[in-house]
Amino acid sequence: MDLLAFARGPALSFSLAIFVLGVIWRLVGVLALSPWNDLSPPREGAPPNWLSAIQAVFRKMIPHRTFLTAGMFTTANGYVFHIGLAIVVLLFVPHILFIRSLFGVSWPGLPNGVVFGVGALTAASLLAALAYRLTSPVLKLISRPNDYISWLLTFVPVVTGLAAAAHVGARYETLLALHVLSICAFLIWFPFGKLMHAFLFVLSRGATGVRFGHRGAQL
Amino acid sequence: MTAKTTASGVAYDVQGDRADSERRDAAMQAFVRDFARTAAIHMESCLRCGMCATACQFYVTTGDPKYTPINKLRPFEQAYHRHIGPFAPIYRLFGLKSNVSIEMLQEWEALIYDACSLCGRCTLACPMGIDISELIKEARHGMYKAGLVPDRLELMDRTTKAWGSPASPSDDFADIVRDTGEENGVPVNVDLPKADYVITVAPAELTEHTKALTDIAKILNKIGASWTYSTAGFEASNIGYINGDLDLQEKMTRKIIDNAVAVGAHTLILPECGHAYGAARWEASRWYGKKVPVRVIHMTEFLAEVVNGGKVKLKKFGETTSFHDPCQLVRRGGVKQAPRDVLKALGLELKEFEDHGELGWCCGGGGGVVSNVRADPLRFKAFEIKRKQVEDANTQHFVTACGQCRITLTLGAKHAKWDQKVESLLELVADNLED
Missing domain, CATH: 3.40.50 (Rossmann fold)
Structure with a gap:
């Protein structure tokens, strides 16, 4: 079995299994804790809890203007690499073909040149995020190994993907194998680190939305 | 009660006479005891983006990163991952999260009590919606059990029990x-x-x-x-x-x-x-x-x-006012419109601060900070924000609806040698009832 076959085969299967089991474990681990049943009467006219939760999930997508002055870079750069990652992962034709081979579903993609440009921009944005983390006194203080590991395991798949697409640095098969292996590492780490926010953001925002909605307070 | 200083020079108060390990364990047990689902979700969700710092009066007025709201939870973040989180057994097995040290709790006492007014402004800034001030309250449960509370607050606790x-x-x-x-x-x-x-x-x-x-x-x-x-x-x-x-x-x-x-x-x-x-x-x-x-x-x-229901009629001022939104009443309580209705009924034209309502800045004295004399210098620093807001509004009255806010603001003005009266909404209504 060559490296590419290993990466696409057992490595990917193992990583996906860890990813799925780890995500379930972590979600169950917090959701199984008993809730604090709030028996206080809700504010008159308060929306139902489910609506407050959904509103909070969307409301939190854009910061209040007053926090944007100091948080503009964090917010704008965050949007750039999140949207960039979504485009690269979901709209690159070889990715779509790969997903189809796994799950049997597909959709139209973007031209390779466009996705390559977006990938390069995403990599630059991730580098900027790292630079900010390493230089901002606040971020330096509050950052944990988790933050740097999560950054690295997001950045490496982007860079190996760009290299594979551009056919630079090594044989295409080797580059592709490294790309797939880097994604395996990403998947294995995902449930244990802050990459999990891709799931947790709904719960976290939703829970506060319910608390505030019940009180008639605005988020 | 004894005031002490950590090896790194941070002042803390300590109550009772117990071994350090006993204090630490008491803090952890109390913190873990009633940890509910929402608190756990929030402990899991921080992105370490630092947005909460931009919302905190103590960070904004000092520029000191230690006042970043999420940093105030650090010992309890460590305790959460070691004792409660979904991967706690793995962390303990591989020694990935050490037990919180008593020194760390001592050092964090001032961050948890002196540098947090529980105002919750950081909750509005957090892109994940983490309710940090609620988590600080959870942390205070642990600190109280450890006997690591500012002496003035502990004195109020004992007085309340006795009186x-x-x-x-x-x-x-x-x-x-x-x-x-x-x-x-x-x-x-x-x-x-x-x-x-x-x-x-x-x-x-x-x-x-x-x-x-x-x-x-x-x-x-x-x-x-x-x-x-x-x-x-x-x-x-x-x-x-x-x-x-x-x-x-x-x-x-x-x-x-x-x-x-x-x-x-x-x-x-x-x-x-x-x-x-x-x-x-x-x-x-x-x-x-x-x-x-x-x-x-x-x-x-x-x-x-009583005003909206027409049960009382009020004399009209025909003047301008600004209003300080008490955090627990407005941001965390949802009572934003009620004080504005009353001001209107008093014939006071409200000139809103740029950040008002749910986005209002705290007086700086909430969460016991005003009673905790040790925190005075920090509180006076935070007061600069409110002073600027009031001066910018340039109104004939400055009103609030919380006695503790009023005391904090009055003390802040006195310290700054600033001649600014802070009025009570209740008093304005009572003094202006139509016969």
């Missing part, structure tokens, strides 16, 4: 109310066996703002309500809620609710106090064990009710 109030012995309460009634020429009711409304107070009403005792009496008399103060349940500012002393929080909550039920009241009116609203309006049922059988409302809600 039933941090401001005055219960035995003196009826006399204070009657004396104030005589002094201000307002008939007052104390310890009536039955009444529709029960009025509660906060320490400010028993010390600096005694006129408030008769201001509400005047309004209730005016509308012909059946009402009373009760020695058995008068103290609504819940120092247990602020300090992290859950036993005291439960005791003080039960006291006012049980009394209101015994009196047969349909409504318990909370004083102009923000934390009283948080403790009694939103958390009372937690301690009562079921839905509280009495309607619990803040003084400001009562004022809006």
